[in-house]
Amino acid sequence: MSLPLDTLNALREIKDNPNAIPMSMPPSFYKDENVLPLEVDEVFIKGWMCVGRAEEVPEVGDYFALDLLGEPIIVTRNDDNEVVVLSNVCRHRGSQLLSGRGNNKRITCPYHRWSYDHNGKLLAAPLVDQTPGFDKKRCHLPKFNTHVWYGWVFVNLSGTAGKFEDSVVGVDQYVKNYHPEELKSVEPTTEYWPLNWKCLAENFMEGYHLTPVHMKTLHPMTPTRLCEKVPGGAGYTGYRARYNESFEGRTEVHPDMLEEERRQSMMVWIYPGFVVALSPNSAVYMSITPEGPTDLQVRWDVIARAETFDSGEAKKRFDFAASFNVEDRERLMDVQKGLSSRYADRGYLAPADLEGTVWDFYQYMSEKLL
Numbered sequence: 001m002s003l004p005l006d007t008l009n010a011l012r013e014i015k016d017n018p019n020a021i022p023m024s025m026p027p028s029f030y031k032d033e034n035v036l037p038l039e040v041d042e043v044f045i046k047g048w049m050c051v052g053r054a055e056e057v058p059e060v061g062d063y064f065a066l067d068l069l070g071e072p073i074i075v076t077r078n079d080d081n082e083v084v085v086l087s088n089v090c091r092h093r094g095s096q097l098l099s100g101r102g103n104n105k106r107i108t109c110p111y112h113r114w115s116y117d118h119n120g121k122l123l124a125a126p127l128v129d130q131t132p133g134f135d136k137k138r139c140h141l142p143k144f145n146t147h148v149w150y151g152w153v154f155v156n157l158s159g160t161a162g163k164f165e166d167s168v169v170g171v172d173q174y175v176k177n178y179h180p181e182e183l184k185s186v187e188p189t190t191e192y193w194p195l196n197w198k199c200l201a202e203n204f205m206e207g208y209h210l211t212p213v214h215m216k217t218l219h220p221m222t223p224t225r226l227c228e229k230v231p232g233g234a235g236y237t238g239y240r241a242r243y244n245e246s247f248e249g250r251t252e253v254h255p256d257m258l259e260e261e262r263r264q265s266m267m268v269w270i271y272p273g274f275v276v277a278l279s280p281n282s283a284v285y286m287s288i289t290p291e292g293p294t295d296l297q298v299r300w301d302v303i304a305r306a307e308t309f310d311s312g313e314a315k316k317r318f319d320f321a322a323s324f325n326v327e328d329r330e331r332l333m334d335v336q337k338g339l340s341s342r343y344a345d346r347g348y349l350a351p352a353d354l355e356g357t358v359w360d361f362y363q364y365m366s367e368k369l370l
């Protein structure tokens, strides 16, 4: 499997000359079926992916099941009160173990009733324990490396990613005063969009489109002209979406927040697929993974300060995010169609404050894919 020549050449150029005139990647980067397997192996499986919030499994035995890159996964909480991420595939003959959300004392396979504890250890295998040579220890569910970052649960499926913290050195300065670890989930939502995953991630993380696409929704609050990029790191980038002077702001804030932080949404992208807009009383996040060259899964939610739930403010934030997601989706479907044109080509990116995050992301991709 090799990368299409124009994508390969563009990535080489970006890697060799980070100071080149910033251009968008060729259309093949966003649609060619040879790009995806490499991205899945090199960027997603070997990287860190967000599966949701630790507070979605608050009690021992709480769980939810999800598919990530087609892999059935369980997120649960063990007796030591740790969040655990396991393969959701039975070690007997491959049945999926759990679906949906719930709480259980042990994980029991619906097929032949093998059961496992919340660390994936096999507890019982009815009658098979009489099979000569049966070795319980060889029937552990694969348990993946996890890291909880400000309440978000990240998983590395390959076991080779290195420490999560090492990939995001320097990002805390942008995040910590918002205290996202204290925020509460409104409504974890999973959607499937017929788009290349990078189109959505790049769109979430560039401020250039805020005014034209979100004229009535986001523009009155965070207009394009006030966006300001911040320096990124090996595994992340970000920008400040500053509030318009006429926007009154949000009042339910953490006391640690600086005046500047109360007057902006801090946009952070943890590569490859986690993006978040941290605002003073809440945050919108998305965890984006590919489902195909032009199909993605997005697990997204609004998390908000506890005091915003009774007043209905938290739900309002969710509905607001859903409304600008619709605006983005409509525009991006149009982009995907345009990228399939034989006349589509690379284009000039806007100045760094507006699209520098996209350029940072390209550099990360060139490091990983070449």
Ligand code: FES
Residues within 6 Å of the ligand: 090, 091, 092, 093, 094, 095, 109, 110, 111, 112, 113, 114
């Ligand atoms: S497949 Fe799970 S017990 Fe048989």
Ligand SMILES: [Fe+2]
Residues within 6 Å of the ligand: 203, 204, 209, 210, 213, 214, 324, 328
């Ligand atoms: Fe948008």
